[in-house]
Every structure is written in C-alpha cells, then in structure tokens.
Amino acid sequence: MIGALLCAAACAGAGFYAAERTQERMKLLSEWQAALERMAGAAGQELPLPDLLRAGDAGRGGPLAQAAALLQFRPTIGPEEWINALPKEKLLRKEERQALEECLPGLWAPHPVWQKRALDRAAGQWREFLRENGRQRGRPRLYRQLGILGGAAMFILLC
Amino acid sequence: MDWHLIVPAGALPAGKDLSRAREVRLRPGQPIEALLPEGRWRGKMPLSPQDILNAAQALTNHGLAARNRELAQGYVPLPGGGRMGAAGRMGENGLLEITSLCVRLPHEIRDAAAECYPVVRGKSTLIAGPPGSGKTTLLRDLIRRHGLDGYQVGVADERGEIAACQGGRPQLDVGPRCDVVTGGDKAQSLMMLLRALAPQVLATDEIGGGAEIGVLAQALRWGVRILCTVHGGGKADLRPRLNPLLGPGGFEKIILLRGVGEPPQVVGREDV
Numbered sequence: 001m002i003g004a005l006l007c008a009a010a011c012a013g014a015g016f017y018a019a020e021r022t023q024e025r026m027k028l029l030s031e032w033q034a035a036l037e038r039m040a041g042a043a044g045q046e047l048p049l050p051d052l053l054r055a056g057d058a059g060r061g062g063p064l065a066q067a068a069a070l071l072q073f074r075p076t077i078g079p080e081e082w083i084n085a086l087p088k089e090k091l092l093r094k095e096e097r098q099a100l101e102e103c104l105p106g107l108w109a110p111h112p113v114w115q116k117r118a119l120d121r122a123a124g125q126w127r128e129f130l131r132e133n134g135r136q137r138g139r140p141r142l143y144r145q146l147g148i149l150g151g152a153a154m155f156i157l158l159c
Numbered sequence: 160m161d162w163h164l165i166v167p168a169g170a171l172p173a174g175k176d177l178s179r180a181r182e183v184r185l186r187p188g189q190p191i192e193a194l195l196p197e198g199r200w201r202g203k204m205p206l207s208p209q210d211i212l213n214a215a216q217a218l219t220n221h222g223l224a225a226r227n228r229e230l231a232q233g234y235v236p237l238p239g240g241g242r243m244g245a246a247g248r249m250g251e252n253g254l255l256e257i258t259s260l261c262v263r264l265p266h267e268i269r270d271a272a273a274e275c276y277p278v279v280r281g282k283s284t285l286i287a288g289p290p291g292s293g294k295t296t297l298l299r300d301l302i303r304r305h306g307l308d309g310y311q312v313g314v315a316d317e318r319g320e321i322a323a324c325q326g327g328r329p330q331l332d333v334g335p336r337c338d339v340v341t342g343g344d345k346a347q348s349l350m351m352l353l354r355a356l357a358p359q360v361l362a363t364d365e366i367g368g369g370a371e372i373g374v375l376a377q378a379l380r381w382g383v384r385i386l387c388t389v390h391g392g393g394k395a396d397l398r399p400r401l402n403p404l405l406g407p408g409g410f411e412k413i414i415l416l417r418g419v420g421e422p423p424q425v426v427g428r429e430d431v
Binding site: 043046047048049050071072075076077078079108109110111112113114115 | 164165209212213214215216217221223224226227228230245250252253254256
C-alpha cells in the first residue's frame with residue numbers, strides 16, 4: 001500500500017515537474033523576446049555595448065546584466081570568449097541558443113545599424129520560436145493531468 | 160595603457176613595454192607596429208581583422224558603435240589622452256567595417272621647450288613640423304612654462320591631446336594657470352576662451368581651418384599672444400594657408416621641427 005502510494009506520488013510529481021519546466025520555458029522565451037526587442041529599440045540610441053545589454057535586461061539582473069558586467073570586468077574579451085563565459089540556459093533548445101549566439105557577435109559590430117540588424121534578425125527568429133511554443137500552451141495542464149491520472153492508475157494497479 | 164590587455168597574447172612579446180609608444184598601428188595580416196622613442200618597432204604575429212575589432216572595442220570600452228560618428232569624422236579621443244583613428248569600409252553614416260587602427264598617444268617631455276622658451280617667451284609663436292615631430296609635446300611645455308611665468312593661458316584642446324582632461328582635470332602637466340576647453344569646434348572653443356576667460360596667451364593644436372584663423376587673428380588684434388602648431392615644413396609652405404597670421408601683428412616666431420624623434424628636434428627659429 002505504501003509502495004503504491006509512493007509510486008503514485010512520484011508519477012504525479014513527475015507530471016507537475018514537467019508542467020513547471022514547460023511554464024518556465026515559456027516565460028523565459030517571452031523574456032528573451034522582450035529583451036531582444038528592447039535592445040533593438042535601444043540600438044538606435046548609440047549606446048555603449050554594456051549599456052545596450054543593460055537596456056535589454058531592464059534591471060532584472062538576468063544573463064544580459066551578467067554579460068554587461070563581464071564586459072566591464074574584462075574589457076578586452078572577444079565575442080567568442082565572451083559567449084563561452086556566459087552561463088548556459090538549460091531550458092533553451094539548441095536552435096534557440098544558436099540564435100542567441102549568432103546575434104551576440106553582431107553586437108560587436110562597429111556600426112549601430114549592424115547591431116540593430118543583428119538584434120532585429122534575432123528578434124524575428126525568436127518570434128517564430130514563440131509562435132511554435134504558443135501551440136504548446138495547453139501542455140502544462142496536460143502534463144499535470146497525465147501525472148495525476150498516471151499516479152492514480154499506478155495506485156490502482158499496484159493495489 | 161597596457162597593450163598586453165588590448166592585443167591578443169602572442170602579438171606582443173611578454174615584457175615588451177609600449178607604454179612610451181607615441182603611436183601604435185594595427186593592420187590585418189600584419190604584426191603590431193609601434194613608434195617608440197628609440198624608433199619603430201614591429202611585432203611578429205600577424206593580426207586578424209577580429210583582433211583589430213576587439214582592440215578597437217577594448218580601447219573605447221565597448222562603445223565603438225556609439226562613437227562611430229566621431230570615428231568617421233576622423234578619430235575617437237581615448238580616456239587618458241590620445242586618439243584612435245581607423246580605416247575601413249565607409250557607409251553612408253559611418254564606418255561599417257574597421258580594417259586598420261592608428262592610436263596616437265600623447266606623452267610628456269617636461270623640458271622639451273627648455274632651449275627655445277627664453278627666445279619665444281611672451282611672443283606669439285607657431286610650431287611647424289611634419290607629423291610625429293613633437294609639435295604638441297613642445298606646445299604643451301611652452302604652455303606650462305608660460306603658466307609658471309605668470310601668464311594666464313587658455314587652451315582649445317579639440318582632440319584632447321594637449322592636456323588630456325579627464326574628470327575635469329588635465330592628465331598632462333599644462334602648468335598652474337591654464338584653462339582648457341576640451342573637444343568641440345576649435346574656433347568656437349577659442350572664441351569662448353577669448354570672451355569668457357580673458358587669457359593672456361591662447362594656445363591650440365594643428366590650426367588650418369579658416370574659422371579658427373579668423374578667431375586667432377582677432378585674438379592678436381586684442382593683444383593676446385597665441386601659441387599654435389601646424390603641419391608644414393617652412394614659412395613658404397605655410398604662407399598660403401596662414402597668410403592672415405604671418406603678416407605684421409601676427410606670429411612673431413616660428414619654430415621648425417624635423418623628423419621623428421624624442422625630444423623634438425628644433426631645426427630653426429625664425430622671426431616672422
């Protein structure tokens with residue numbers, strides 16, 4: 001009976017965990033989209049790169065703020081080294097990470113127009129990612145329900 | 160400025176000190192080249208275009224895009240004095256790509272004007288010479304010495320190379336009685352100094368434009384002495400460009416410099 005209860009709880013927990021991760025991922029994607037658009041908007045203001053990154057971060061203390069701090073701490077860092085030194089976000093998929101990694105060296109460009117172009121391109125790609133992800137909007141609820149149903153089924157079967 | 164932190168490891172041998180360099184040049188496919196007091200020096204490792212872009216970003220504290228407009232107009236003043244010029248692909252609104260960098264660094268030689276100061280003291284003086292001959296170094300020491308002698312000196316430091324003001328303070332010694340207007344249009348800065356700060360001596364670097372020559376001529380009419388530098392080789396070469404300042408009531412002395420050396424090598428002092 002106790003074993004069955006434990007199995008049921010584990011199954012339900014897995015469903016809730018998956019739902020939580022999916023929700024976090026959706027939130028993260030929206031935040032990156034907003035950050036890229038903020039930076040694309042600020043690129044026309046001819047800001048130094050750390051300020052541009054902070055404009056994208058908007059005081060959240062997220063990865064862009066860390067990137068800005070890294071630039072100020074190590075001003076001679078190059079784009080590749082800089083990207084490698086940034087913390088990897090595990091919730092992002094490979095193609096999403098790749099879109100960011102392709103955009104960031106564009107910020108090194110000597111002209112604000114090129115910076116803006118790189119940011120607009122990344123923001124466009126990101127809109128696609130969000131659209132795809134929007135189709136999975138019902139997933140967290142589905143994962144929760146599957147977890148509960150699976151747990152109940154396990155309990156019944158094991159009893 | 161620690162060049163070991165600006166160029167990639169290997170481009171500059173460990174222990175090589177470029178802090179006394181007056182000029183550093185970076186070109187793609189070529190090693191770093193520096194003009195040191197003892198002569199030109201070249202590294203061994205060729206630089207990539209990305210190395211040059213990274214160096215430009217490091218020199219401007221990652222504000223290259225923000226300062227592109229300044230760069231396209233000629234140069235970007237660097238913190239602590241000096242200026243960074245660049246070559247590359249020009250677009251409509253600035254440099255789209257950077258292929259070469261030339262960093263000019265001011266340096267002080269306190270006694271650069273020791274020999275010629277007694278002759279030019281209190282006189283309107285023009286310092287002429289080719290690029291790299293030490294015109295600004297000599298001008299700075301003349302400004303300092305005039306200040307020490309009690310003259311109120313106004314300096315229009317358009318490129319930030321004379322006084323290298325930072326945080327409101329000159330980083331290079333321009334003496335105790337010096338008012339500096341940094342950046343901005345040279346003619347406008349000179350007029351501002353003339354009207355607001357009542358200088359007895361007005362100094363500026365690399366004259367040549369019509370507007371500043373007009374202001375300097377006006378300063379001379381008001382009884383202000385002027386100290387200026389100009390690119391050029393001799394009086395005959397200068398006359399077409401600086402005619403209003405070379406006649407009666409204009410410059411009283413011309414100091415001619417030659418070559419690239421340290422300290423500035425005076426080849427002649429002429430009365431005008």
